[in-house]
Amino acid sequence: MPEGHTLRRLALDLDDAFSGTAPRVSSPQGRFAEGAALLDGMPYAGAINNGKQLFVGFGPDDEHPDGARVLHIHLGLIGSMRFDAPLPAPARLRIELPDGPVAELRGPQTCALITPGERQAIEARLGPDPLRADADPDRAWQRIRRSNKPIAALLMDQQVLSGIGNVYRAEVLFRNRINPDTPGKALKPASWRAIWADLVELMPTGVIDNRIDTVRPEHTPEAMGREPRVDDHGGEVYVYRRHDQPCLVCGSRVRTRVLEGRNLFWCGKCQRRG
Structure with a gap:
């Protein structure tokens, strides 16, 4: 979607x-x-x-x-x-x-x-949109901090956060090393602020480029000497649709499973924070 x-x-x-x-x-x-x-x-x-x-x-x-x-x-x-x-x-x-x-x-x-x-x-009925200058991230945080649902599910709930889909969900959790199963009420405020800041940084670039690129400069194909990713659903990413491929940071295999009807991708070694 x-x-x-x-x-x-x-x-x-x-x-x-x-x-x-x-x-x-x-x-x-x-x-x-x-x-x-x-x-x-x-x-x-x-x-x-x-x-x-x-x-x-x-x-x-x-x-x-x-x-x-x-x-x-x-x-x-x-x-x-x-x-x-x-x-x-x-x-x-x-x-x-x-x-x-x-x-x-x-x-x-x-x-x-x-x-x-x-x-x-x-x-x-919608949560705050990171692309809007008038968005208030505290509105989303107030719902997240009271929820037992995993943060990976909450980020996809449009009443919590507006505009986030499967790609941005997987990538911001990886970039901030957050375990996707962390309950919302167990997420640290600093982790939520980092997630929001990441979305505010990444999504405007997606508007300009009309694709999602999330890898940092040190993990680009040029920097790592690897082949560029070829996928119709996004640009250079860490975990999205990279099941069983090596993590670009630690080398362990990227995992996947279904969470609330959507495929979730994450690295079990890198993503340990709550």
Whole structure:
């Protein structure tokens, strides 16, 4: 599932393509035809994400005096948005300008027209997003410090922390040498501050590069004399999808198991802190 940095990149790309315009909006597939008809020709008012939730604003103007509308998108496991020539298969949503940019949405978990008030209600249920300047990490900490659940599970709970997925979860726990089974209430405050600081550092780079790289300079392929990692789900990482491969730091085998329906990756030798 795309993580928060991907949604932030999509918001920026939508703004680059459609700011200051009133684009055509359609649903070639037909499943969003009614909502697309309401948005068609309305002024584009900007996109923003909160974690894995993307909100695209339209209107109002003199021709649409009934007020602003909000398009809510959640990509889910298979959703994607492309900014190039349309594919043969019909898209759920198409936003376009005549002889200009085209954005097509396919396979989303959510593509719905909501009110500004409904958007506020959705955001109120989310934990702080490390990509947002107004995020308060103490909100997440107050939930973590009272929980018996493993920190590896809590980091994936969008009501605790918004925008974190399987890759960032595995990598920040490794980078901070934290045992993924540590109960939230046993996690040290300093460890939580280190996790948050790491996410604030790593995720903006993911937005810029549109991929997740987490290895420190001394562990890059060039520094270690190893082959670059080849994987569609991320860049240079320590443990994510590296099951049974040698840890880049200690050489022991990276482990994996399923935790709450998702594959967890960690190094048993490096990650011993609580």
